[in-house]
Amino acid sequence: MKPDFATPIDRRQPRGDDRSPHWPSQKWHRHGDDVLPLWVADMDFRSPEAVVEALSARIDHGVFGYGLVAESLEQTLIDWSASHYGWDIEARWQHWLPGVVPALHLASLAFTEPGDGVLTVTPIYPPFLQVARRTGRLPQQAAMRPPQAPGEPWTLDLEALEAAITERTRLLLWCQPHNPTGRAWRREELEGLAELVERHRLIVVSDELHCDLLLDEGARHQPLAAAFPALADRIITLWAPSKTFNLAGLTAACAICPDAGLRKRFRDTAKGLMPDANVLGLVAAEAAYRHGEPWRQELLTVLRGHRQTLVERVAGWPGVGFSAPESTYLAWLDLRQSTLGAEKSPASALLERAGVALSDGADFGWPGFARLNFGTTAIQLDEALARLDQVLGG
Structure with a gap:
């Protein structure tokens, strides 16, 4: 079936009788x-359609007990990373969980102590601004530099970012590409960021949720951890098929963590706080990355x-x-x-x-x-x- 991006789909579906579908949005x-x-x-x-068909086949099975992350899903993400980002990741680096926003909060709990600073760059996707408060940490913010002339891009203000870093700062919540401005960061901006991260010994959670939707012809995403391999042992990369393939309601995301120590802290903190990933979300993720x-x-x-x-x-x-x-x-x-x-x-x-x-x-x-x-x-x-x-x- 050829994709149809032109025909509106009724997503309101007002409730009728008991036989009428009503899926609130x-x-x-x-x-x-x-x-x-x-x-x-x-x-x-x-x-x-490949996602819809994979979900239909899984639903036909009729049993929805606790699942496991399939080796085929791990390999599919490995292949996607290599072909799309030029980054060779390993299956053991992957930790699948129900969403990027839960991962942000989990990282704050795993890598900081009460009163530590959690830094982010504004404007920013609202959950970033809530993580520190919700986890009993110190919110810290640095503002981007707005466009200096019509049509110019927003840019990273490295001076403002450094000024916001204190001796209490431990964690940087980073967004690449940036939500809401749509910036795909330039190499020189990232080099400045990497220098600050190394000098202040910060841990970075890099939300790269929109990385498969670069709009300029020929643009290619490079994960922060791939761009700066020397810093990979202090970076947790967050990916999900949710934005790219419109699967947000299936709650499946993956944290990529090359460093064994950080990975253990992240996984240990998740125990008892975070449910396993949605079995249907895992099926959808594999189908999306394999066939989408x-x-x-x-x-x-x-x-x-x-x-x-x-x-x-x-x-x-x-x-x-x-x-x-x-x-x-x-x-x-x-x-x-x-x-x-x-x-x-x-x-x-x-x-x-x-x-x-x-x-x-x-x-x-x-x-x-x-x-x-x-x-x-x-x-x-x-x-x-x-x-x-x-x-x-x-």
Whole structure:
């Protein structure tokens, strides 16, 4: 079956009688039926057919007891890493678990003590900002450098990052490619980061969840641990098929940890706190990484087109700052100088006036901004942008 990225899929499915399917969706059921949701990082596309078929076969088995990570899944990820990133990993480095966000919290518990500093770079995906507080650690933040001119990218401010490091800092939560700005970090930025990590002897958790969605033609991801092998013994890399193949609800992710000591601390901390990975999620992950590459390539073509559409539409919104993302399906909008600049929450104002739900920048540490998810069909995106035109279009 050829992938269909054009036909909208009804994800609201209002409850009818007991025979009618009703599968509530965070994205589509958080707001009213008249709202178009472009907020949470969840695409509106059907996952690869190979994944659907693998899940169907597993469901037909009919028994869903405790599972094990299959050697074939471990080898599939090894093959994917070698072919896509040029990084030779080993099966023993892998620790499969139910999601990247749980892994962030687990790392804080495993590698720091109460009162230690947990550092991250803002704006950032909201759970990063919650890890320290939730685990009894000291939250530490450093701001990125915003674009200095229209169309320029956000950049890593190494001076701000070093200034945020104290003698209490132990853990850096890193995001590569970056969510929400869509930056694919440049080598010179990463070299500066690596020098700081080594000099301050930090442990790094590198969330590389969006690494398979680089949008520029010919772009190739290199994991942080592969780019700086000398630091690999202090880096835990987090991957998952969830964003790439739209499998977030199946809760399967993998922590890659080359260092035996860190790996043991991570695994020992997980015991009793973290359930085993979802048996269906493991099946889906293997099918996605083994057979999903043609689907991924078609998705990238669609997302590149949507990105261009967004660039053209935002150009007609006076005062809205926007740097086209280099990765994923998320756009980071600066609304501080727009027609909504006086609003405490521009995202809330757009929800009320346009009926379009975006993610509020305040949750990412930067009030006055909003994140827009363009991982939807062209029909749905066009309708949402037309609504935003009415409010932002000057």
